[in-house]
Amino acid sequence: MVVESTPGFETQDLLINVGPQHPSTHGVFRMVLEVDGEIVKDLVPHIGYLHRGAEKLCENNDFRQGVGYMDRTEYLASHNAELSYVMAVEALAELEVPERAQWIRMILCELNRLSSHFMFLGAFGVDVGVFGTPFIYAWREREAIIDLFEEISGDRMMYAYFRAGGLAWEVPGNFEERVREVLVSTRQGMKDFDNLLTRNEIFLARTKNVGIISAEDAVELGMSGPTLRASGVSLDIRKAEPYMYYDQIDFDVPVGTNGDVFDRYLVRLKEMEQSVHIIEQCLARLDDGPIMPERMPRMLRLPEDQEIYVRTEAPRGEYGIYLVSKGGNKPWRLKVRSACLSNLQALKKMSVGQYVADAIIILGSIDIVLSEVDR
Amino acid sequence: MRGIVKSLATTMSTFIRGPVTRGYPSKHRELPERDRAFPLLLWDKDIDEPFCTGCHACERACPVECMTVLMKDNPSHESQDGNSKRRKIVDEFWIDYGRCMRCNICVEVCNFEAIAMNNTWSGHETSVYDRSDLVMDLPQLMAQSKSDEIQEWVAD
Amino acid sequence: MSNGIYGIEIAWLDAVIRLHIIVGLMTVVVMGLIYVERKILARFQQRLGPTRTGPAGLLQSVADGLKLVGKEDLRPRNADPWTFELAPYMVFIPVFLGFVIVPFAFGMQVRILELGLIYFVATSSLGIIGWVMAGWGSDNRYAMIGGMRAAAQGISYELPLVLSLISVAMVSESYNLNDIVLSQSTYPNLLWQPLVLVIFIIAGLAELNRTPFDIPVGESEVVGGPFVEYSGIRWSFFFLAEYAALFIMGLIFAAVFMGGWAWPLGEELGRGWQILLVTIKTSLFIFLVFWIRASVPRLRIDQLMSFSWKILLPLAFLQVLINGAVLVYEAPLWILTITGMLGIVVLVRLIERAVRPQPVTNESTVSIGNESVS
């Protein structure tokens, strides 16, 4: 907006600093908004507050120890983060993962996708302005899933449960019943969210046609995951390059049309239904068997001069591991391709020209985990 | 408006369903046996000495290098007219809980099943006023196993 | 002089004493309200709410109050001292002035004013000045945005609120709250004015800065808006004012729409019953506010404005016109019920039309539809 100023009277754009300590920056993200009244004219994101050098640390740790660091790069979906890492190691070491281990991994990864998406729904609901209710709904269901993870791996967030070759130890005897129990409560939680938000007029008014990003822009910015699919690009690595046994599983990839905040919300909600569907199929296929390859060396060593890039579909998008080995029991170089970092690039494009309140929910709709952005 | 009414109905239904949270510090959830808090050393009740032989395996495998182990000759070894089969035994043992990332690797590498993760609430409620209080020494690491407070779970 | 003590007229003395009683009562009620809100919201969210202070957390508000009083009263260095420090009073005093006319039971009010409703509206809108002062004086950008939002919102929702009260006053043929209550001893006004009731609740929510109109304080955007920089006792003044305003709005709701102490059991009840009736009706409104707070998201400032000016205000005007016509030509009152119901239907339709996605205008972000990359 151009303001014709009377002589001697100037208007000035206001700079607002949001974060790193702000209720809705999802961690320690900071953005500086340049606003004209309520309209955002420019947005400068600042990242790096949570940088811990996880990749570098992994270069000094063997492949069992590295798993623990992978947990901490993506603390809302640790299983998915571990998966990429162990898959990279397995591919280089040419390890054959036993079938049972694969199915369990798939179940755990999908459960983790559920818990991560619940977290998104909760935080997003609060960003849009419901006073806390979505958050508690989300945590109610997430709690059930995390309790299950705790019974399996012993920890609630940093599972350190996947190992190159298979799993650290067997799942408890009542695993299948417990997963089914959790799925029941998960369905209830999804229904509650659907009823609470999806058709609420105020929610629709707030989210529809807000923060639109076109499919071309999304692809060009390297976005991935639900944030990309909401723009109408049907790219899901589980379908495009099936890993584990995703090719034997029947599931759909929900795709948005508009690329706005509402689509990003809906795509995630729909994706959760698919995850439940996947888990049910995996449970049906689960068989007895070993969880580690027969001949596992005590200390895993990789062949010399090899490199690999493995990507998997984490809840937030493509979680990739680039691993270079120069022999020995440690990676020579490890690089994490973080979905959040790429998705975050779109923030400015989506937010400029929108209202301040929209910038907040746009950030929420990208669903970033700062530990993954900064690593 | 109809959507808003639906939202109102949803919150009302959860109003009726009742709380799902617990009054945490006064009510504790039961922990699963695999729960991993922080590593503890185990006490061999038959011989009245620690299982740990101070072999340094865990110390070397720890990703964050938060353990320090010192080893000594076992005074109650059979050759010294004792009843123990352990020639060497742990002398001093420190674990810095402030650095430990609870990865379970020390438990996995120990050949003597001498170390286990604390799976009781005492392992989770460890706040202190000074970080150096988080460095546990041998008596502290052994106390829970000695007094039978933990039922350790070690993966097979 | 026979009607004075120490040269002060009895009437004034009486009013002062009543006002003091109300101030004392209010503080207790506000503390209770804060506790109740926390408990009810917690229940809506399947939480426990406060449990640790006293039995079932009953002393939570007392503990909060003590903490707030004990806290340091901070003022940012660059804040405008006068504006900053006066703002809490400017928010607080108008709210308490409103209590002058509120009828708790028959004969239980500070004063019966002939223009009671107008007086209420006039005082309650004064609070906006305090909000703007707080926003301006804190030298904080969140606070300033919040203050500006508060001003915009306050002004736009004042009108539907006034119009809704006026149209009720037309039916009751008085601005005097006592007469309004008495006129409802057989049928409450909500029967004749359903649309106005809805408008009153919506505008009331906006006036109270409650969800979905908590835009000035939007926790996830401007982090408390004008109150960002306040702490300690000054902050607690804002809080007190907020809940006192909620309470008074509930009382007005009970008196104007639900027949106060007179309906449904007639006006010859004992005082205890009257107070109970008013309490129940007020609680109804307050519970509704809490319930809405737990369930709906926040509107955006432009949506808020257009909702007020484009939907609520015309409908309120229309209702006033219809009221006039019906009353002047002495048509039966049930016509008002029907038109009111129709009005609600129109309101619902309008809201649903408003949220229908509009065509995208920003051309650089037009979606290109399905493109498959794999």
Ligand code: SF4
């Ligand atoms: S649990 Fe892991 S980090 Fe902790 S002491 Fe054992 S090996 Fe070290």
Ligand code: SF4
């Ligand atoms: S705990 Fe086990 S691995 Fe560690 S020093 Fe003792 S015996 Fe060795």
